[in-house]
Amino acid sequence: MEHTSLAHHLILAGLLFALGLTGVLVRRNLLVVYMCLELMLAAATLALVAFSRFNKTMDGAVLVFFVITVAAAEVAVGLALIVALFRKRGSVQSDALTTLRD
């Protein structure tokens, strides 16, 4: 017996996605921005699993593993870049990114 419907999952995924997107656009701390990006990927993953379950196709569930792998690779490179920038500048605020301008 189903306790939740597809719509429930999608609404939750949509809320998480919107939360992540707002965070990326509004927050100034690069680490928080990066966490919000990961939240967006997690929201997409949740929707993927829900669709896979309710459409009864396995492709979506398989894609989830690839998304997790990709997110891990992205974090490895991304955190390395943010740490290197912090060592150089002593701050991870995006307001401090002012070297490049016309």
Next chain:
Amino acid sequence: MIPFLANIDPAFKVLAPRTADWLTILPEIAVAALALVCLVQAILLPKPLRWLIPATARTGLVLVIAMAYTTAGPWAPKNDVESFAGLLRQDLPFAGVRLVFLASALLTSLLAARFLRERGAAIADYHHVLLVVTAAFMLLAQSNHFVTFFLALETAAVGLYVLVGYLRRSEASLEAGVKYLVAGGLSSALLLMGIVLVYGALGSVAGITDSLNFTQIGKALSAQVQTPTGISPLTLVGIALILGGVAFKLGAFPFHAWIPDVYQGAPTPTTAFLATASKAAGAFTLLVLVTGPFAALALKLAPVLAIAAVLTLLAGNLGALSATDVKRTLALSGVSHAGFILAAVTVAVIAPEATAYGYTAEQVVVLYLLAYLVGTFLASQALVSLPAAADHLRPHLALRGLLRRSPSLAAALGFGIGSLAGVPPSVGFIAKLLVLALLVKAKLWWVLGVALVCVAISIHYYFCILREAVVRPTEDNVELAPLEISFGARFLIGALAAATILGGLLILN
């Protein structure tokens, strides 16, 4: 054998890759193997033999280019042949697609070796990542399934984050890396959400077994267009998100805001690679998507693409007018080139049979990218050889007296910028002419008008750069010491300058 596996086995055998499948992507496998060879060499070779690393990579790339051009081999693209049970499909003018990526990687390697040595950065790692990204782009352009599409795109994107932030002692390079990371991460998240929505919304359509496959998505959409309810809003939102993610790669309006900063801060060889290979990847994937799976939506997509083309042209050219840094000017002019490519893609959607001088819209996109590649690398070679206080500070004024200091660098800049601006008879002029002719054939008069105005504007800012190279420095304390240019750089400049002239003639014949 377990009975459960015995049931799965025949179905799996149908999908399992065959030898013929592997042969179709032999050039991609060769490039990836070359990337691994670079790493092995970095471990095994003693310091005096390190020059072998870029040499091997370049020789390998030249061989792969020759291989990609052999029409007889099993890897030679045959139209509309799917491999790996529908995961890949080569249906663009695919030899040209491969050439764009391979040539871009080769020229980037030629620019990078000396540039990195001067800054004390590792050369082997750079080549490794460069080759992995190239192989990923080549797979991306032939993806026929959203799993391969997403994986190839992300492999390339993560590699490019590394290449942009490669000079970890330079604040500018790191800042560009972080900005590219956030912008790229955002676009991948939007793209993934788009893929998920399309997968979910089309997964319940009758007769569709795999709603991530481009061919099946195409079928489902063309069936839905005919029904009275039309295409579901969820699918439309998904398609919009996917196209937005691809527009980010291409640098099209309104996803071009990251371009000036990232291009300025990235190491100049990476900038050239981003401008050519990454833009090409965006252009090819957009072309594959709008003419393949989303072809049923042509009526809805065409005006969106045309408006995006016009706004991209205007944003790029008006931005470039006010830029005072050479790398920023070239970055924003690259946005305007993306506008020309978008215009050609629009024609491919509206009038697929339209031809200009015998070339279809798809072929024109490939030719335009090749012409843009030649011009970009000539200008980048001039910038790399020119000493600067920092790689990200290259104001127009720093070019003063270049003609007297080094005629060959001035020639590189002249031929490169001339071709980018579209001065006849350069290859850049022919490429622009082909796009304009396509617009005439498709009767897109307003896009044509904006494109013509933009060509006029672009001539102004391109020639502002060239004027500085010719003008004598006004301050006496600026040294006019002649610059030492290596033989390799001279050879490269000569070869590319010849390509700007001969390329145009080759296209017209």
